Amino acid sequence: MIPSDPKQVTQICFDRIRIPNQRRLEVARANGAYRFLPTVLNEFTPEKIIDEMKKSGLRGRGGAGFPTGLKWSFVPRDTGKPTYLLCNADEGEPGTFKDRDIMRYDPHLLIEGMIMAGFALNVRDAYIYIRGEFKREAEILNEAIREAYAANLLGENILGTGYTMHLTVHRGAGAYVCGEETALIESLEGKPGRPRYKPPFPAVEGFYRCPTVVNNVETLATVPAILEHGGDWHAAIGVQNSAGCKIFSVSGHVNKPGNYEVPMGTTLKTLIEEHCGGLRHGSVPKVVIPGGSSTPWLTAEHYEVPLTYDDMVKAGSMLGSGAIIVMDETTDVVAVTRRLSHFYAHESCGQCTPCREGTGWLERLMLKLEAGKATEQDLEVLSDAAEHMAGRTICALADGAAAPVLSMLKHFPDEVRARLVEKAA
Amino acid sequence: MSAVETPRFSQERLEEIQALVARYPGARSALLPVLHMAQEDFGYLSLDVQRHVAEVLGLTLIQVREVVTFYTMFREQPCGTYLMEVCTNASCMLNGADRLVRHMCDKLGIKVGETTPDGMFTVTEVECAGACGGAPVVQINNEYHENVDEAYIDRFIDEARGKGGKA
Numbered sequence: 001m002i003p004s005d006p007k008q009v010t011q012i013c014f015d016r017i018r019i020p021n022q023r024r025l026e027v028a029r030a031n032g033a034y035r036f037l038p039t040v041l042n043e044f045t046p047e048k049i050i051d052e053m054k055k056s057g058l059r060g061r062g063g064a065g066f067p068t069g070l071k072w073s074f075v076p077r078d079t080g081k082p083t084y085l086l087c088n089a090d091e092g093e094p095g096t097f098k099d100r101d102i103m104r105y106d107p108h109l110l111i112e113g114m115i116m117a118g119f120a121l122n123v124r125d126a127y128i129y130i131r132g133e134f135k136r137e138a139e140i141l142n143e144a145i146r147e148a149y150a151a152n153l154l155g156e157n158i159l160g161t162g163y164t165m166h167l168t169v170h171r172g173a174g175a176y177v178c179g180e181e182t183a184l185i186e187s188l189e190g191k192p193g194r195p196r197y198k199p200p201f202p203a204v205e206g207f208y209r210c211p212t213v214v215n216n217v218e219t220l221a222t223v224p225a226i227l228e229h230g231g232d233w234h235a236a237i238g239v240q241n242s243a244g245c246k247i248f249s250v251s252g253h254v255n256k257p258g259n260y261e262v263p264m265g266t267t268l269k270t271l272i273e274e275h276c277g278g279l280r281h282g283s284v285p286k287v288v289i290p291g292g293s294s295t296p297w298l299t300a301e302h303y304e305v306p307l308t309y310d311d312m313v314k315a316g317s318m319l320g321s322g323a324i325i326v327m328d329e330t331t332d333v334v335a336v337t338r339r340l341s342h343f344y345a346h347e348s349c350g351q352c353t354p355c356r357e358g359t360g361w362l363e364r365l366m367l368k369l370e371a372g373k374a375t376e377q378d379l380e381v382l383s384d385a386a387e388h389m390a391g392r393t394i395c396a397l398a399d400g401a402a403a404p405v406l407s408m409l410k411h412f413p414d415e416v417r418a419r420l421v422e423k424a425a
Numbered sequence: 426m427s428a429v430e431t432p433r434f435s436q437e438r439l440e441e442i443q444a445l446v447a448r449y450p451g452a453r454s455a456l457l458p459v460l461h462m463a464q465e466d467f468g469y470l471s472l473d474v475q476r477h478v479a480e481v482l483g484l485t486l487i488q489v490r491e492v493v494t495f496y497t498m499f500r501e502q503p504c505g506t507y508l509m510e511v512c513t514n515a516s517c518m519l520n521g522a523d524r525l526v527r528h529m530c531d532k533l534g535i536k537v538g539e540t541t542p543d544g545m546f547t548v549t550e551v552e553c554a555g556a557c558g559g560a561p562v563v564q565i566n567n568e569y570h571e572n573v574d575e576a577y578i579d580r581f582i583d584e585a586r587g588k589g590g591k592a
Binding site: 082095125136166168170171173174190210258293325335339347 | 448449450451453454455456457458460461484488491492495496497498499513514515516518519520551552553554555556557559560564567568569
């Protein structure tokens with residue numbers, strides 16, 4: 001049970017996740033799933049729901065952190081076209097593995113959140129776009145959806161309330177860029193996942209050019225608690241401008257890697273030392289990538305940064321998806337950067353020149369640097385290429401590709417220079 | 426002759442596809458799921474299979490091809506009975522994925538991307554599998570194996586060989 005006193009709340013999405021067989025409808029219902037759904041469908045208006053979501057201060061948990069209630073309020077009501085709700089379960093940002101746990105252990109929480117969101121947005125057809133590799137998770141979701149249909153929680157005239165919503169699970173097929181919402185829409189239309197120019201934003205013209213809302217799994221899984229306890233309740237959890245709890249996926253050189261949901265404002269050090277059992281070697285990390293591989297690196301000086309949207313920006317990075325990759329003193333930062341450069345070169349969709357060409361340049365130069373064959377001039381080209389990619393493309397993949405390279409150059413100039421050809425020889 | 430050899434979805438599959446198409450505003454949306462089905466049924470997506478998929482969904486061949494070649498999970502070539510995909514992205518790399526790949530390749534006598542001569546094992550490197558808490562991660566025929574080490578791989582390969590090549 002999530003406490004009704006916001007000061008007592010330590011987790012929201014993971015509240016029931018450790019209950020055995022929670023993925024099965026009868027177990028989930030015995031533990032409170034769908035309990036508040038009839039009240040929402042019978043007594044709430046869409047306006048009230050959007051109002052509560054705005055008051056809640058919930059920001060999108062996929063990475064961008066855009067206020068969810070505001071996103072929903074952008075959907076025009078009078079277009080005569082259907083509105084679609086898409087759940088972004090692509091979870092491709094390196095370091096991120098939180099949505100997988102919600103889907104495989106508590107799928108009904110996501111489904112309930114989607115029904116409530118769908119009702120608020122007058123949606124008839126909703127889809128969960130899940131990365132293709134999560135085949136087992138897609139099967140679990142499909143089974144949960146079958147149970148929900150059989151219990152009239154999905155389909156025609158849900159629980160006799162007159163509201164109808166259909167929900168379909170759609171597997172991607174291995175393309176990081178499809179986590180970007182307009183690429184996801186292209187992919188769901190059966191095309192290569194190439195991000196679209198914006199505007200128009202999906203809220204106005206998205207799936208099949210109709211109004212579309214795309215929300216992350218964790219975002220949608222937070223909706224039932226907000227509507228049951230109220231927007232003000234949620235806003236009182238965490239800190240100003242970073243309301244609620246957040247799941248942090250911690251991986252790398254910690255003793256107990258895994259997903260940990262904590263109230264926003266918890267410090268990075270507390271998360272790593274009290275929840276993750278500390279570092280494997282040494283007392284402070286060499287590098288922490290705080291929000292997935294596309295976010296700028298933090299070093300030991302920011303070990304005590306509070307995990308909030310604003311504090312992360314002040315520290316020079318971003319909260320992102322909450323994927324924290326920890327590297328201890330044994331780490332070769334050049335090798336890690338080279339590996340990440342390969343990732344972005346592999347995943348660039350190729351439609352914008354700065355990204356298509358730039359990611360290739362970064363990878364080639366990083367390979368050269370790692371091999372001890374790079375010159376001073378190569379280093380200049382590396383830095384120049386990275387700086388000129390960011391912000392010059394349709395989507396943020398190029399910015400993500402630049403982040404590790406620029407971070408490495410900024411924080412570890414001596415290690416980098418020691419790898420140059422003159423020095424290495 | 427060729428008509429007999431050309432891959433065709435079963436009647437059951439065609440009905441499944443029809444029901445799937447009805448869940449979307451347009452048939453083209455069903456392309457990714459139908460390609461997954463085709464890969465499951467036929468092993469890989471040969472040009473003939475791609476033509477068949479185009480026909481079934483009322484698409485042009487180029488609409489199918491641009492999708493097959495864009496997404497990494499779709500394969501245009503056959504692979505081994507056991508497709509072993511090792512994530513070597515950051516979190517897995519920090520936990521020994523590169524060493525694991527080398528071990529697998531040495532044990533099997535192949536390079537990354539190759540298949541053993543008996544057609545049993547293919548080893549590839551893949552991008553982040555979204556299971557970094559269990560790094561290093563190896564997907565074997567789309568099943569996730571987490572916290573994998575050399576001993577685990579040795580056991581897996583030996584057991585698979587003991588089963589005589591059936592997945």
